[in-house]
Amino acid sequence: MAIGVELPKTVYAHGMWISGGRKISKELGNVIDPNILLKFFSRDYVRYFSAREMVFGLDGDFTYEALINRVNSDLAKGLGNLVSRTLKMVEKYCQSKLPNCPKAFIDAQTIESWQQVAQDVRDTTIARSKAFETEFNDYNFSRALEAVWEIIARVDKYISDSAPWNLAKDPVNKEQLETVLYTSLESLRFITAILAPIMPDSTASIWTQMGLVGSPINTNPEELVWGQLPSANQITEVRAIFPTLDKEKLIVEIEEEKKKMSENSEIKPVEAAALALEAQAPVEVAKEPVPELKPMINIDDFLKIDLRVAHVLEAERVPKADKLLRLVLDAGEGKPRQILAGIAQHYTPEEMVGRKIIIVANLEPRKLRGYESQGMLLAASIGEAGKPIVAGFLEDVPNGARL
Structure with missing residues (x-):
């Protein structure tokens, strides 16, 4: 103020990086050396992990095992x-040429069921791309990336x-x-631009x-329009973008590299860690108070609960109910079931369609707003307001699988 410079109105700051639930320090010997990261991992791997794992306001936990797991499962x-699977099919079935835009995206009077499915995929891609932009601009990087992985x-x-x-x-x-291949390729064009x-x-x-010509980094995701994949362009040689990492082998190599570096260092992290660990308490990652546990139940009570994986086929708001969404689910039972969930203030119907969720499948049905709810959705409850975060999966799980 003394020199006439306006004070900042907002300061953005993330939490601390910890490792294995503990502070990172030389004494503990768990320092993450950038040279090791650079030697064993691409910068994209580290950038993705950081954006996916660090949430503003909370600490982020980094370990090499967690990085490898995230790379293998997500990337x-x-x-x-x-x-790989999409481009190899273009190579095999379309002589390596991008297919033409199909009638499903030109003619509004499509009647074939497979054309309608392609339109549904298009709508999901566009909706989740917009969700990515919203979350990314609000610095919710992890949730933004969840939207992409839903696509x-x-x-x-x-x-x-x-x-x-x-x-x-x-x-x-x-x-x-050609409709299947075009739809998959166009979704990939959106995914690549926003990532x-x-x-x-x-x-x-x-x-x-x-x-594709140009560069995705120079493509404004907000200006993407479905149906502009350049037909007849030739794809290039298909190569693995994200090879699977051999976790066991890589961890051994990293430990050997760390040992070499510590031998040349004045600090002896192994001996220091043995003394420091006794006094070092685990770092609390969550900033919010943890709710008290409910009364204990025995194993027989727990086994009565039937938790199942369900795929959201349809979603809509319940009329005259601000908090309710009606979800139509495939829980692997041969016919759909519906549930009502009080998440409408935090999730749009478009955000829910296509998601794999967890439900209590054997909860006694009950009527809400004239609809029968045949189960209950599982979600975390965050903060005093109880903001719901729907539970899901990072990998594909069959509908109806028991938890």
Whole structure:
């Protein structure tokens, strides 16, 4: 103020990085050396992990094991697998050329069920892309990335359900085959553009393999329009973007590298850690008070609860009920069931469609607002206001699987 400079109105600050629940310090020997990160991991891996694991207002926990697990589950088996399987099918069934925009996205009078499914995938991609932008601009990086992985899960399921490898066996199915491939590729174009600020190197490689011109980092995600995939462009050689990391081998190599570095250091982290661990209490990650535990139950009571995996097929707001969403679910029972969930103030219907959730499947049905609710959705309750965070999965799980 004394020199006439206006004081800042907002200061953005994240929490502390810890490792294995403990403070990072030289005495404990758990310092994360940037040189080791650079030697064993790409910068995109570290950038993605940091954005996915660190939440503003809370501490973030880093371990090499956690980084490897996240890379393998989200990138290698998730995004990387989707890119590889899609481009290899374009290479095999379309002579490496991007297919034309199908009628499903041009003619509003489509009547075929498989065309309607493609439109549903399009709508999910657009809706979750907008959710990413909203969360990202609010510095909710982890939730923004969850929105992207919902697109990935939806497209993966779409490909598996459509079975393009079977469609390719009969020329009569050419239009449907090209629709599946075009829809998957267009979703990938959206995914690649919105992930570019977080993983600039990897998304640039995906962009190039897809035969797209320019760079995803220079593409404004808010200006993306569905249906503008450049047809007839030639894809390039399909290469693995995110190879699966050998966890056991990599951890051994990292430990050997850390040992070499410590031997050349004045600090002896192993001996220091043995003395410090006795006095070192685990760091509290959560800033909010933890709710008190409810009364104890025995194992027989717990076994009465039947928790199942369910896929959200449809979602809509319940008329004259501000808090309720009606969800139509596939819980692997052969026919859909519906539940009512009090999450409408925090989740839109579009955000819920396509998600894998956890439900209490054997809860006695009850009527709410004229609808029968046939179960209960599981969600965390955050803060004094009890903000719900719907529980889900990082990997694909079969509908109806028991927890």
